[in-house]
Amino acid sequence: MQTDVVIIGAGPVGLACAIEIQRKGLSCVTIDKGALVNSLTGYPTNMEFFSTPDLIEIGGHPLVSSRYKPIREEAIDYYRRVAERENLEMLLYERVVGVQGEEGAFQVETAKRTISCAAVVVATGFFDQPNKLGIPGEDLPKVSHYFREAFTYTGRDVCIIGGRNSAAIAALQCHRRGARVTLIHRGPEVSPKVKYWIRPDLVNRIKEGSITAYFNANITAIREDSIDVRIEDRAEILPNDVVLALTGYHPDYSFFSDLGIDIEDDASDTPVFSLETHETNRRGVFIAGTVCGGRHTSRWFIENGRHHATLIANELADRSLASAR
DSSP: OOOOOEEESSSHHHHHHHHHHHHTTOEEEEEEESSSSSHHSSTTOOOOOOOOGGOOOOOTTEEEEESOOHHHHHHHHHHHHHHHTTTTOOOSSOOEEEEEEEEEEEEEESOOOOOEESEEEOOOOSEEEEEEEETTTTTSTTTOOOOOOOOOGSSEEEEOSSHHHHHHHHHHHHHHHHHHHEEESSSSSSOOTTEEEEEHHHHHHHHHTSEEEEEEEEEEEEEEEEEEEEEEEEEEEESSEEEEEEBBOOOOOOHHHTOOOOSSSTTOOEEEEOOTTTTBTTTEEEEEEGGGTOTTTTTTHHHHHTHHHHHHHHHHHHHHHHHHH
């Protein structure tokens, strides 16, 4: 199989890259180890985006929503329809296992085939790489680093670890579906960075006692029916049925290493790339979207990451990759 550009990652930013690259007259194939917009399929059911529709649109296609802010299901269907309208070539549920060669003569190897291309764009996001707790019991079946919906937690003791948006939303939804919710956060309070319409709700539920919260606290062990918690200078054992460890995510650094992408020696472990072209230290390999921020996962979103597509497409078109192939 042969194409001008291979895009690794079929999320919103990967799709935006494919659209802009095709509009420059280059051929491309988008590959993802999971579903189309795989990260969005892992978001909570009926989750409302923090952004208005115009800020997550790609390719100039309008996102029509029944609300001021679209929900998860509307966004997933929107990106599916955009991919169809743009006739994007995609290989889904196909993992990339290696990229050999150099600019103009790359060989992208998947579990099923080898694809020859002139350039590679990495837009893999970070949602499938949770920040682990590193404590005993973390691998028990009752522990999850993702929250989909609260209905299955009715009547159960649910511990939610974290103090930002994901943890706040999960705590409120679980509480309202009849779970007994305990929030554990290593900080002194619910993070001030939690969205302004969510934070007061959670703070008030904690004040009234509907949700139990421990701050300056950490879980030290997870057991079948309980958790060990260190709260400042004391230890407690709490009854527990479910642990939702919503402690954030990070890029797949082992994959970066396999691709030959260097990492900056900074606090965020940022991949090495040019802000003007988004090309990495490996010539012909580009990055786009949230992975550009390294561990600083709040730096890039769909809203600003989608614009990386134009920078990359312009650079690839200037290099006349189609004729060089």
